Amino acid sequence: MAQKEHLLFKFTFLFIYIFSFGCSQPKEQKVDLSQIPHDTIVLNDSRLKLQNGVYYLGSKPYSGFIKELYETETLKSIGSYFQGKQHGLTKTFFPNAKLETERNYKDGIGYGRHFGYWQNGNKKFDFIYINDKREGIQKQWYESGSQYYELSFTNDQENGMQKAWRENGKPFINYEVKDGVRYGLQKSALCYTLKNEKIK
Numbered sequence: 001m002a003q004k005e006h007l008l009f010k011f012t013f014l015f016i017y018i019f020s021f022g023c024s025q026p027k028e029q030k031v032d033l034s035q036i037p038h039d040t041i042v043l044n045d046s047r048l049k050l051q052n053g054v055y056y057l058g059s060k061p062y063s064g065f066i067k068e069l070y071e072t073e074t075l076k077s078i079g080s081y082f083q084g085k086q087h088g089l090t091k092t093f094f095p096n097a098k099l100e101t102e103r104n105y106k107d108g109i110g111y112g113r114h115f116g117y118w119q120n121g122n123k124k125f126d127f128i129y130i131n132d133k134r135e136g137i138q139k140q141w142y143e144s145g146s147q148y149y150e151l152s153f154t155n156d157q158e159n160g161m162q163k164a165w166r167e168n169g170k171p172f173i174n175y176e177v178k179d180g181v182r183y184g185l186q187k188s189a190l191c192y193t194l195k196n197e198k199i200k
Helices: 002-022
Strands: 040-042 048-051 054-057 064-069 075-082 085-093 099-106 109-117 123-130 136-141 147-154 160-165 171-178 181-186
Touching: none
Parallel strands: 040 064
Antiparallel strands: 048 054, 064 075, 075 085, 085 099, 099 109, 109 123, 123 136, 136 147, 147 160, 160 171, 171 181
């Protein structure tokens, strides 16, 4: 009887843990853009100066949009700025005009969802930042479309399940972090990618 009660307790705890923490994801972070005017300036405009991480137009911190162009005059990047700092969405593009990255900022620091794409259109990464620190599930994919890793962070520290796969789909990392301690398969560090069992 006591053994059954113990098993029931363990099962109940595991159920609560999984649904309360295991599947949790930070809420979508919104940035107030209401004070940003619709003015747009080109990055190489001689009036625009970067000083200590802040863009100035003349003597005042710039608020508006800054765009950068390739030599072909196609759009390379565009982002919104408030008081000289990145604030809101910044997008970058490949020379063929396909979207390369979407990154969100608040007062000059990473905040919210960040997406990246390979030139073939496949998703490259899906990251979440809160005050420039990784938070929640971070995902990355190979150029082929196969998933590379899925990592879980709390306040920029590994927390929860950490998984990574070779391009052929075989796992090479599968461990859990609890209170800073790792438990499980740790065959490799995430400092390179693998293709056909070889370093790429």
